[in-house]
Amino acid sequence: MANEVKSADTIFKEFKEHSIAEFFKKNRQMLGYSGMVRSLVTVVHELVTNGLDACEEANILPEIEVSVREAGENRYKVRVKDNGPGIPKKFIGKTLATMLAGTKFHRYVQQRGQQGIGAAGVTLFAQVTTGKPLLVESSTGKEPFTCKVAVDTAKNSAIITDYNDLLNQNFTGLMLEGEFADVKYENSEHGVYEYLKRTALSNPHAQIKFIDPTGKESVFMRAVNAMPEKSRATKPHPMGLSVNDLLEFSHVSQSRKLSSFFVDTYARVTSNKVNELKAIATSVDFEMQPKELDWPNAEELIKAIKQVKWISPDASSIIPIGRDQVQIAIKNILNPDFMSVVERRPRVFRGGVPFVIEAAVAYGGNAGYPSDNGASGTVLRFANRVPLLFDAGNCAITDAVRDIDWKRYNIDMDSQPVSVFVNISSVFVPYAGVGKEAVSKEDEIIDEIKLAVMEAARGVQGFIRGKEHVAFEANRYKATMRYVKQLSADLGDLTGADKQALEKELEAIVAKHYPKFTQAKADMAAETAEGKAAQKKKGKGDGEEDGEGEEGA
Numbered sequence: 001m002a003n004e005v006k007s008a009d010t011i012f013k014e015f016k017e018h019s020i021a022e023f024f025k026k027n028r029q030m031l032g033y034s035g036m037v038r039s040l041v042t043v044v045h046e047l048v049t050n051g052l053d054a055c056e057e058a059n060i061l062p063e064i065e066v067s068v069r070e071a072g073e074n075r076y077k078v079r080v081k082d083n084g085p086g087i088p089k090k091f092i093g094k095t096l097a098t099m100l101a102g103t104k105f106h107r108y109v110q111q112r113g114q115q116g117i118g119a120a121g122v123t124l125f126a127q128v129t130t131g132k133p134l135l136v137e138s139s140t141g142k143e144p145f146t147c148k149v150a151v152d153t154a155k156n157s158a159i160i161t162d163y164n165d166l167l168n169q170n171f172t173g174l175m176l177e178g179e180f181a182d183v184k185y186e187n188s189e190h191g192v193y194e195y196l197k198r199t200a201l202s203n204p205h206a207q208i209k210f211i212d213p214t215g216k217e218s219v220f221m222r223a224v225n226a227m228p229e230k231s232r233a234t235k236p237h238p239m240g241l242s243v244n245d246l247l248e249f250s251h252v253s254q255s256r257k258l259s260s261f262f263v264d265t266y267a268r269v270t271s272n273k274v275n276e277l278k279a280i281a282t283s284v285d286f287e288m289q290p291k292e293l294d295w296p297n298a299e300e301l302i303k304a305i306k307q308v309k310w311i312s313p314d315a316s317s318i319i320p321i322g323r324d325q326v327q328i329a330i331k332n333i334l335n336p337d338f339m340s341v342v343e344r345r346p347r348v349f350r351g352g353v354p355f356v357i358e359a360a361v362a363y364g365g366n367a368g369y370p371s372d373n374g375a376s377g378t379v380l381r382f383a384n385r386v387p388l389l390f391d392a393g394n395c396a397i398t399d400a401v402r403d404i405d406w407k408r409y410n411i412d413m414d415s416q417p418v419s420v421f422v423n424i425s426s427v428f429v430p431y432a433g434v435g436k437e438a439v440s441k442e443d444e445i446i447d448e449i450k451l452a453v454m455e456a457a458r459g460v461q462g463f464i465r466g467k468e469h470v471a472f473e474a475n476r477y478k479a480t481m482r483y484v485k486q487l488s489a490d491l492g493d494l495t496g497a498d499k500q501a502l503e504k505e506l507e508a509i510v511a512k513h514y515p516k517f518t519q520a521k522a523d524m525a526a527e528t529a530e531g532k533a534a535q536k537k538k539g540k541g542d543g544e545e546d547g548e549g550e551e552g553a
Contacts, residue, residue: 022153025128031121032435036074036184038390041195042435043078043125043183044068046118047176048199049386051082052206054174058085059227062206068185068192070213075130076183081175086140093158096134096176097123097151119176124151126178133159137166137175144169185213189369189378190389196220197333198380198387202321202423204329223332224325234317234427235267238305240348240444243298250290250298261290268311280304313346313354320356320425321385330362334419337364340459342452349444355426357445359452361411361418361460368417377406377413381439382423388437395438397422400449409454409461418460422449480510 028034032042048064055062065081087095096119123134133150144166150159187193196210200220207222236249255261262269262277278286281304284297293301321329323343330339339362346354368375381388381397392398401420406413430440439445484506492499 022156025124025153028121028125028128030433030435031117031125032390032437033121033125034435036182037186037188037190039125040068040076040078040180040183040185041190041192041389043122043178043180044080044192044195045386046122047078047080048196048208050119051080051084051174052199052203052385054084055082055206056227056230059230060084061222061225061227062203063209064206065209065211066192066196067211068213070185071179072181074184075179075181076185076213077177077179079175079177081173083171083173086138086144086172086174088140089138089143089145089163092136092138092147092149093160095119096136096149097158097160099156120151122176122178123149124153126180127151129181129183130179132179133161135175135177139166139169139171139173141172144171193218195387195389198382198389199385201329201333201380201421202382202385202387204321204325204332220333223328228322228325229319231317231319231427234314234354235265237310237313237348237354238262238266238269239310239313240350240353241302241305242350243295243302245350246298246302247293247295250293253290255290257286258284258288258290258293259286267314273308273310276308277301277304280307313348317427318346318354318356318425320358321423323358326358326360326421326423330360330419330421334362334367335365336362336367336417336419338460338463339363340456340463342456344448344452347444347448349430349442353426353428353430355424355429355445355448357448357452358421358423358425359449359456360421361453361456362421363411363460363463364417366417367419371415373415375415375417377411377416377418377420380419380421382421383429383431383436383439384425385423386436388439391432391435391438394432394441396441396445397424397439397449399441400446401453403446403450404454404457406457409457410464411457411460420453420456422453424449480513481507484510 032045033039044066048066051064052062060083063083065079067077067079069077069079071077099117099120126132126134127150133148135146136149137146138144146162146164146166147160148162150161151157152159185192193210193212196208196218197220200206200208204223205225205227206220208220210218210220212218249265250258250261253261253265255264259271259274259278262274263271274286278284281297281300284300320343323341326341326343327339330336330341339360341360342358344357344359346356348354367378369378379392379398379401381392381395388395388397401422411418424439424445429436430442430445432438432440484503488499488503488506491497491502
């Protein structure tokens with residue numbers, strides 16, 4: 001009967017345990033595979049970031065090659081090749097086809113990837129949309145090989161076929177190629193080209209070559225010939241810990257006493273700081289074993305931690321892009337008329353996790369995004385050097401930038417060519433979802449982003465005011481100069497003085513009253529002269545080369 005009451009035994013006959021691969025097979029949108037354009041970008045993103053991480057781990061300047069080829073309606077082949085250390089044979093399956101397996105999740109160190117899902121997610125996405133495995137070529141410098149990799153979703157394990165040695169080939173690196181359906185390539189601010197452009201912007205030490213579906217090749221040249229510093233594993237900072245965090249750390253600790261647990265487990269904690277905690281949390285027994293810590297005592301300790309003045313987190317665990325590198329990269333990619341770059345000191349958010357915010361505001365040049373008004377402001381969001389193109393409305397970076405009163409800085413984000421660059425670097429970026437396209441709206445992070453962006457905006461404000469002042473002087477200068485010729489002629493008639501000499505003297509007097517415009521005019525003339533000289537020299541050089549070529553022929 002329809003309304004028959006079922007027993008628990010009957011209901012639980014359907015109880016089954018599923019692998020995480022099966023879960024993501026049914027919920028691929030959680031990995032970023034939602035929408036055809038976004039899905040294609042996600043594929044490229046996962047493979048490129050893995051290549052960059054691998055190269056940096058091996059201390060190799062990254063050279064990444066990406067190609068996207070049409071393979072049918074809403075169907076594309078994606079090929080990504082890097083010059084990194086490659087993957088050994090025995091780790092291919094775990095790396096490319098096993099969820100939550102990898103070198104990153106368990107380490108308290110800054111990296112682009114965090115969860116050990118990305119590469120396996122790409123393999124799974126190819127499999128569920130086209131039924132085809134991922135083609136792999138790998139070499140660690142010896143025994144290069146090729147194979148095909150798929151995912152056994154029931155077991156969350158790899159299915160590896162077609163192993164072949166690559167004879168007489170000498171290289172190191174990894175090439176991955178897959179065919180994907182339910183995807184779409186388009187040239188937009190959310191497309192593959194824009195993603196790679198922004199990747200080059202936040203990774204000036206990398207060289208990226210891209211071949212689009214039409215065969216057009218674009219190369220984002222390396223702007224910095226030095227590897228970024230390596231981050232090193234570190235301890236969490238006590239500020240930002242929750243009661244649950246403290247309990248989890250204490251219950252797995254090998255320390256014999258609660259007092260030594262704090263020194264052993266957390267950064268910036270010394271015996272003196274422990275004594276300060278003792279003086280505040282008087283009811284807590286610091287001689288107890290950490291495993292004996294309970295919720296009430298942990299609550300009191302967290303309250304005490306918030307009252308102690310702590311040294312800032314150890315910045316060696318976080319390697320931001322760097323102020324100079326950001327300037328070079330923005331100059332290389334956006335070539336703005338002016339930019340202001342800011343790097344904040346390390347801060348912490350929940351769980352005692354340190355983070356650093358870098359921000360820049362670029363004005364003019366190729367900054368901003370084309371619009372009906374000519375150009376409008378755009379926000380370039382990054383986390384650990386990785387561009388975030390989607391889920392902007394759900395991101396802490398977007399919220400922070402929107403909360404700023406831009407008119408206060410003489411900036412109109414709706415009608416001026418402005419790019420706001422924000423990068424968060426951390427050992428653990430709090431993403432708003434598994435797809436890693438938005439930063440969680442933590443209050444500490446939002447506040448830091450706002451402070452950084454406002455500081456950068458003040459630098460641009462001075463430039464804009466100076467530009468406006470020059471424009472104001474230019475109008476007054478031109479208006480005054482209209483009368484100089486007539487006035488010099490009239491004075492010449494009255495006094496008998498040389499009219500041309502009078503005109504030059506009057507022009508000099510007017511110029512002294514408008515120094516900013518006069519200087520800007522002189523600078524422009526100098527730049528024009530330099531440009532003409534360089535062009536003339538280039539033309540002469542080209543002619544000489546042509547002559548030599550003809551003579552050689």
